[in-house]
Amino acid sequence: MSALKRIAQRWACFAVAVALWELATRQAGDRFFPPPSTIAQTAGTLWFSPAFFDHIAPGVGRMLLGWALAAAIGVALGILLGRSRPAMAYLGAVFTFMRSIPPPLLVPFFVASVGITTMQLPTIVFGTVWPVLLNTVDGARSVDATKVDTARAFRLSRTQWTLGVVLPSAAPKIFAGLRLSLSIALILMVVAELVGSVNGIGNQLVRAQRDYELPAMWAWIVLLGVLGYLFNTLLLAFERRALAWQPRHSLEARSSATGG
Amino acid sequence: MRTPRVPASLTGLACLFAVWEAASRSDLVPAHYLRPPSVVFPTLVRLLGDPVFLRAVVATVAATLLALGIAVLIAVPAGLVLGSFPPVRRATMTIVEFLRPIPSVALIPLALLTFGTGPDTKVTLAVYGALWPILFNTMYALDEIDPLHVETARAFGTGRLAVLTRVALPSAAPFVLTGVRLSFAISLAVVISTELFAGGAIGLGQFILAASSGGAHMDEVLAGTVLAGLIGFAANSGLEWLHRAVFAWNVSADGLR
Amino acid sequence: MPTMLEVADLGHTYPGKDGAHNAVDGLSFTVDAGELVCVVGPSGCGKSTLLRAIAGLITPTRGTVSLRGTRVDGVPSELAVVFQDYSRSLFPWLTVQRNVEFPLRGLPRSQRAARAREALASVGLDQAGRKHPGQLSGGMQQRVAIARALAYRPSLLLMDEPFASVDAQTRFELEDLLLRVRREQDTTVLLVTHDIDESVYLGDRVLVLTKSPASVVADLPVDLGDARDQIKTRASETFVDLRAKVAELLRGASHIEDAKLI
Structure with missing residues (x-):
């Protein structure tokens, strides 16, 4: 099949779906479901207004900072603990329990204890650190016996061993964890801003809902989708680069990419 | 990950609570908010005897399970179709790739406007969130089916539809179950998020939000949070156990997180 | 013939x-x-x-x-086929018995089971019916594949x-x-x-x-x-000659x- 035909096939359905959506919403005239053309128009003016610096940038900045902190903590701890059998025998259940707490439930606790203006960052760090940590541990464990023997035979130093053997071996799992926690970070950003915040996309979403500004609300929802897609694509591109030595992307890595 | 030895992991959990107790009793953290386990656990026991609290927990768990069930009913057939017919997949993937990144919690305000604050809202949103891991795991599992399995079945005169049900479905099943396990956590999280935001809804999230206001009942907040963690932990372990019990023949899909 | x-x-x-x-x-x-x-x-x-x-x-x-x-x-x-790659041609999720029964769809259940048992016995695997292929050695797995082909008659x-x-x-x-x-x-x-x-x-x-x-x-x-x-x-001698010829x-x-x- 020609490349052109493939592209046509790929986008034809999408175009038809958008056209149908436009037609149906125009026909129905339901104020809750504005036509996509109206949403696009509103999005164009909203996203590139002062709201970008007032709401989009601060919220997204907090999210990325929290995620990066959680990633650093999770990878460092995971590499340290993952190679120690006794450490994980004691701590494995603790980490799994911590990860099992539905992340949005952290919001009320942090709102009450840290305060509504500063609770976003700790919420995101606490909510996203566990998947990274557990995946890193899993990856660090998966260093195969031959590599362990090879490293011992060459009398590698502790640093060489950790950075040169354990970290690369664990990398595919680490990336799977990072992607999972990135989607959790986005969810937590929204939940935290919905429940209480002075700015942010979630905050604007609530405002639009209270003011019954439906096109604006849809525009913010679309923006969150765009951001989710963008971050995941960027991380994937980076992962492909970093893991270029890998024979192929395993099913495992792909299936973990689907957070809610 | 393998489950560590029970005694060691219990010791680990005991240490966690000991550290929490010590931190709360010392002046390191504001003890008013991080109530010690010696207060939280009696509160949890008291709450478990409280019909209002129990009703909230049951409402949350029931909504989570209902959403998970609906998600399975939608996502597994959809995944089978997308996985076995490449043209259908090419045609619809763009729409799927467009919908998937939208965090389900971003739809909460919209869903509240259109569906109101009843249980429909949280179930609908949770279905939306829980759909994706199951759909993608089913689809990718079909990609990974051994072509020799299909050829063997076909050589014995098995028809196309029978190959789908007798070969594709069983070999994809472990990955589907892994998807269900991932989706449980998502479903629970979305249900609770909706309850946090929608004041009128009955549920664990709403209970905890109410308890947290003003920081007056932090022991109840922590007790509820610990219980939610226990529910998630139990569901995850239960599904992992089920995986090992039912798919003993399969090792490759075991380590998926 | x-x-x-x-x-x-x-x-x-x-x-x-x-x-x-x-x-x-x-x-x-x-x-x-x-x-x-x-x-x-x-x-x-x-x-x-x-x-x-x-x-x-x-x-x-x-x-x-x-x-x-x-x-x-x-x-x-x-027609029945036995492939080289037994580990990939047997269905890992089915027991040995069910693998052999796999192609016998049209038959009543009891007859299917009887035929599979008979075929397994003829390859010397009458005891292995309830195991999964993954639990058998390579040679035994290929026996199962042969039994499956034979049971299909x-x-x-x-x-x-x-x-x-x-x-x-x-x-x-x-x-x-x-x-x-x-x-x-x-x-x-x-x-x-x-x-x-x-x-x-x-x-x-x-x-x-x-x-x-x-x-x-x-x-x-x-x-x-x-x-x-x-x-x-x-x-x-016949064997050696033929082998040389081939x-x-x-x-x-x-x-x-x-x-x-x-």
Whole structure:
């Protein structure tokens, strides 16, 4: 099949779906479901207004900072603990329990204890650190016996061993964890801003809902989708680069990419 | 990950609570908010005897399970179709790739406007969130089916539809179950998020939000949070156990997180 | 003996990016009912393509395959295949018993179970029915695959390098097992192999193929009688002569190929 035909096939359905959506919403005239053309128009003016610096940038900045902190903590701890059998025998259940707490439930606790203006960052760090940590541990464990023997035979130093053997071996799992926690970070950003915040996309979403500004609300929802897609694509591109030595992307890595 | 030895992991959990107790009793953290386990656990026991609290927990768990069930009913057939017919997949993937990144919690305000604050809202949103891991795991599992399995079945005169049900479905099943396990956590999280935001809804999230206001009942907040963690932990372990019990023949899909 | 299988002027070309690949060209031969015919040829000579065309898994670009005089179009119902890769051809999620029952869909349940048990007993695995393939050794897994093919009671049994992935000792056992069950059940077998000794030891006839594109260079009858023995038969003069002859033919076949390359 020609490349052109493939592209046509790929986008034809999408175009038809958008056209149908436009037609149906125009026909129905339901104020809750504005036509996509109206949403696009509103999005164009909203996203590139002062709201970008007032709401989009601060919220997204907090999210990325929290995620990066959680990633650093999770990878460092995971590499340290993952190679120690006794450490994980004691701590494995603790980490799994911590990860099992539905992340949005952290919001009320942090709102009450840290305060509504500063609770976003700790919420995101606490909510996203566990998947990274557990995946890193899993990856660090998966260093195969031959590599362990090879490293011992060459009398590698502790640093060489950790950075040169354990970290690369664990990398595919680490990336799977990072992607999972990135989607959790986005969810937590929204939940935290919905429940209480002075700015942010979630905050604007609530405002639009209270003011019954439906096109604006849809525009913010679309923006969150765009951001989710963008971050995941960027991380994937980076992962492909970093893991270029890998024979192929395993099913495992792909299936973990689907957070809610 | 393998489950560590029970005694060691219990010791680990005991240490966690000991550290929490010590931190709360010392002046390191504001003890008013991080109530010690010696207060939280009696509160949890008291709450478990409280019909209002129990009703909230049951409402949350029931909504989570209902959403998970609906998600399975939608996502597994959809995944089978997308996985076995490449043209259908090419045609619809763009729409799927467009919908998937939208965090389900971003739809909460919209869903509240259109569906109101009843249980429909949280179930609908949770279905939306829980759909994706199951759909993608089913689809990718079909990609990974051994072509020799299909050829063997076909050589014995098995028809196309029978190959789908007798070969594709069983070999994809472990990955589907892994998807269900991932989706449980998502479903629970979305249900609770909706309850946090929608004041009128009955549920664990709403209970905890109410308890947290003003920081007056932090022991109840922590007790509820610990219980939610226990529910998630139990569901995850239960599904992992089920995986090992039912798919003993399969090792490759075991380590998926 | 009536003709079971007739392959006439079979040819298959795979389309490819760097030119079409001609895997099989102008292949013609017949197999009579009750015969065990071995097809031997160098690796990658198109043997598997031939087998897949006969099984109806691919449609050949030229020529015809007929089973009992009826032209094959799609997968024929009276045919069973044993692949080389037993670990991938058995279904890991089914027990051994259920694997053997897999193709017996049309039969009532009790009959299915009885046939599967019978087939498993004939390959010496009557105790393994409740295990999963993953719990068995390679040789035992291939026995299960053979039992599955036998339980189906095919008019024609196709075997694609069935013993290439097991160790030498197991291989001898499985070869003798095949000879025994085909005598007991009077099955027609077409077995593809790259092993010269195996083709002579097992076959009533040996078809020697050239390298890709495959075509028949010789059709040799094997006069070793019905009773064969791993040690005595392999030491007999007839066996040694035949083996040398097949080897010679194969070397000739590959020489032609080398000459073409130069």
